[in-house]
Amino acid sequence: MNWQAVRSIYVFEMARFFRTLLQSFVSPVISTSLYFVVFGAAIGSRINEVEGVSYGAFIVPGLIMLSVMTQAISNASFGIYFPKFIGTIYELLSAPVNFLEIVLGYVGAAATKAFFIGIVILGTSALFVDVSIQHPLAMLAFLVLTCLSFALFGFIIGIWAGNFEQLQLIPLLIVTPLVFLGGSFYSISMLPPVWQTISFFNPVVYLVSGFRWSFFGLADVPIGLSLLAITGFTAICLGIIWWIFKTGWRIRT
Amino acid sequence: MPVMVQIENVTKTYGDGFQALKGASLDIHEGEILALLGPNGAGKTTLISTICGITQASSGQIRVGGYDVVTEYRKTRSLIGLVPQEINLEPFERVLNTVKFSRGLFGKPRNDALLEQVLRQLSLWDKRNSRIMELSGGMKRRVLIAKALAHEPRVLFLDEPSAGVDVELRRDMWDIVAGLKQAGVTIILTTHYIEEAEAIADRVGVINKGEILLVEEKAALMTRLGQKELRIELQTPVEALPAALAGRGLALEQGGRVLVYTYDIKQERTGIATLIRDVTDAGLVLRDLQTKQNSLEDIFVGLVTEQEDAA
Numbered sequence: 001m002n003w004q005a006v007r008s009i010y011v012f013e014m015a016r017f018f019r020t021l022l023q024s025f026v027s028p029v030i031s032t033s034l035y036f037v038v039f040g041a042a043i044g045s046r047i048n049e050v051e052g053v054s055y056g057a058f059i060v061p062g063l064i065m066l067s068v069m070t071q072a073i074s075n076a077s078f079g080i081y082f083p084k085f086i087g088t089i090y091e092l093l094s095a096p097v098n099f100l101e102i103v104l105g106y107v108g109a110a111a112t113k114a115f116f117i118g119i120v121i122l123g124t125s126a127l128f129v130d131v132s133i134q135h136p137l138a139m140l141a142f143l144v145l146t147c148l149s150f151a152l153f154g155f156i157i158g159i160w161a162g163n164f165e166q167l168q169l170i171p172l173l174i175v176t177p178l179v180f181l182g183g184s185f186y187s188i189s190m191l192p193p194v195w196q197t198i199s200f201f202n203p204v205v206y207l208v209s210g211f212r213w214s215f216f217g218l219a220d221v222p223i224g225l226s227l228l229a230i231t232g233f234t235a236i237c238l239g240i241i242w243w244i245f246k247t248g249w250r251i252r253t
Numbered sequence: 254m255p256v257m258v259q260i261e262n263v264t265k266t267y268g269d270g271f272q273a274l275k276g277a278s279l280d281i282h283e284g285e286i287l288a289l290l291g292p293n294g295a296g297k298t299t300l301i302s303t304i305c306g307i308t309q310a311s312s313g314q315i316r317v318g319g320y321d322v323v324t325e326y327r328k329t330r331s332l333i334g335l336v337p338q339e340i341n342l343e344p345f346e347r348v349l350n351t352v353k354f355s356r357g358l359f360g361k362p363r364n365d366a367l368l369e370q371v372l373r374q375l376s377l378w379d380k381r382n383s384r385i386m387e388l389s390g391g392m393k394r395r396v397l398i399a400k401a402l403a404h405e406p407r408v409l410f411l412d413e414p415s416a417g418v419d420v421e422l423r424r425d426m427w428d429i430v431a432g433l434k435q436a437g438v439t440i441i442l443t444t445h446y447i448e449e450a451e452a453i454a455d456r457v458g459v460i461n462k463g464e465i466l467l468v469e470e471k472a473a474l475m476t477r478l479g480q481k482e483l484r485i486e487l488q489t490p491v492e493a494l495p496a497a498l499a500g501r502g503l504a505l506e507q508g509g510r511v512l513v514y515t516y517d518i519k520q521e522r523t524g525i526a527t528l529i530r531d532v533t534d535a536g537l538v539l540r541d542l543q544t545k546q547n548s549l550e551d552i553f554v555g556l557v558t559e560q561e562d563a564a
Binding site: 082090091092095096144 | 326339342350476
């Protein structure tokens with residue numbers, strides 16, 4: 001393993017994050033505060049409790065997931081797309097590194113950034129509502145796994161994308177709707193039966209549910225299923241990335 | 254000298270069917286400077302990209318330092334430094350950071366003293382904390398060279414290093430190349446500036462339409478293919494060649510004022526002495542004599558035209 005290379009890519013990518021520190025941290029803090037004002041105070045005041053948890057607290061795991069998923073995707077996809085766009089990818093392709101090292105560097109950095117943002121949102125939420133975490137270790141594990149798997153997914157998008165529009169296409173048209181409809185702001189049990197059935201085809205439901213379980217012990221689907229979903233998603237992404245590097249698809253001519 | 258880069262029958266056909274390399278074979282010796290000459294689209298960059306791992310060859314084999322570039326890519330790539338043709342740099346990054354990144358990417362441990370030396374050598378030390386986007390075009394090219402040298406390569410590829418470069422940088426670059434050669438680094442540069450190949454290369458390869466047409470010692474190439482011109486300036490212009498001088502391939506130029514005689518310098522007898530005697534015997538008065546050797550450019554154009562005529 002070329003650990004030196006992994007470290008170099010990681011440090012280089014993190015430097016980009018720290019260059020835009022204000023945007024990286026202030027933006028999630030502001031958007032989280034806005035969600036609390038709208039959903040917590042304005043709408044939440046009309047919803048008393050969801051399965052014994054105040055609505056304000058109930059949406060915290062969903063809010064974190066929403067930002068973590070979108071940030072992990074956008075950081076990882078941009079991280080690998082930008083070198084392709086400006087041509088610096090030549091260096092990566094001519095360096096003595098294998099796909100695992102490249103992925104560890106880029107995805108590791110993107111996942112770290114998403115993780116920090118998740119923690120910032122958790123901290124911001126604590127200013128508005130009482131957040132208790134019943135299973136802190138499980139919460140951390142779910143958070144880390146979500147950061148990693150969505151960063152892997154973002155990495156694939158970054159390699160696939162041929163222009164900036166395509167870079168935004170999947171997050172905008174697929175991921176954001178799936179996250180919003182994945183029970184981030186409501187419990188699946190609040191939906192009519194037919195929509196409940198449809199929701200179970202949405203992979204995000206399993207992730208949000210598992211994450212929420214680690215906070216309140218409440219889940220829409222069994223925790224084991226959630227764990228299976230996230231590890232399965234990670235494995236699929238890893239498999240696709242392995243194939244990409246093996247065939248040189250969209251990176252080597 | 255041992256072979257450092259061995260290219261055997263390499264072909265490359267791109268997805269759109271364009272065949273960029275048609276069975277290229279070439280041995281590059283350790284410590285030499287090889288200039289690869291060829292017009293745009295000849296396959297120079299494809300060949301370099303294939304050696305460096307950016308492009309996959311369709312068939313054939315390439316070895317660097319005795320290792321296969323596909324199966325033992327870690328070993329070969331550690332040996333190679335690449336200065337690409339395009340200025341591909343992250344605009345928001347600082348000079349020192351981007352050079353450090355290159356060293357780390359190639360698995361080399363941190364060495365601040367070496368990076369300082371490289372940056373000083375390229376007159377970049379004062380700019381080490383500048384962002385790339387604040388630098389001029391020439392400075393950016395220096396950064397590309399610094400990045401390639403940061404990981405102490407044993408083989409350095411310079412892809413069109415002189416494109417859009419001022420005289421000062423070109424001279425600096427030639428000095429650096431000379432220094433690297435002294436340190437035993439093998440250097441391959443592609444160029445379509447023939448004077449560059451003439452100035453610094455030990456051997457010259459000519460590539461066109463994906464085929465390596467010729468690889469020769471520069472000096473031998475000049476001797477083998479070089480022709481010289483003897484220009485005889487006359488005191489009084491003549492209207493036509495005197496009959497005694499006919500049949501020698503002489504040409505009359507500048508309104509009959511200059512006689513041009515082309516001869517092969519590799520020939521034992523160039524015929525100059527006889528010619529001058531015959532010119533004098535024919536009653537012509539010599540005013541001045543000049544000889545001019547064919548440049549690499551003439552040779553190069555000759556080879557490429559020959560290939561096109563044969564096709």
